[in-house]
Amino acid sequence: RxxxxxxxxxxxxxxxxxxxxxxxxxxxxxxxxxxxxxxxxxxxxxFNAPGEEQKKGQWTKEEEELFFSRLKEMKETGADGQWGIFSMAIPGRTGRIKDPNYVLDDKGKAHY
Known part of the structure; x- marks a missing residue:
């Protein structure tokens, strides 16, 4: 593959x-x-944007901040649920980031 x-x-x-x-x-x-x-x-x-390197593994603090900022933005515009569009604002990550295996802990941190 x-x-x-x-x-x-x-x-x-x-x-x-x-x-x-x-x-x-x-x-x-x-x-x-x-x-x-x-x-x-x-x-x-x-998939990532053409030419954009795919990121794997643990998320950085900056990526987590982008995730929650984007989550708020998408809810405000009524576009939540479009995880491919959502991911475009987080370089190297795809829409699969909203996988049902991801959970938030008590502090709001995303875990797989």
């Missing part, structure tokens, strides 16, 4: 040859990538 960061680099390196650009990609990844402009929530739920 082709890692996300490698897949995005592959597309950027093969802009003229789409067959080569999407080599090793799942159908779901190709479909989501081709729909970035029309269905951004679908794309960003699973």
């Amino acid at each position: 082709l890692a996300l960061d490698d897949a995005l680099k592959q597309v950027q390196a093969n802009t003229r040859d789409l067959e080569k650009a999407f080599e090793g990609w799942s159908e779901a990844r190709i479909k989501a990538y081709k729909a970035i402009e029309t269905k951004p929530n679908t794309y960003y739920y699973r």
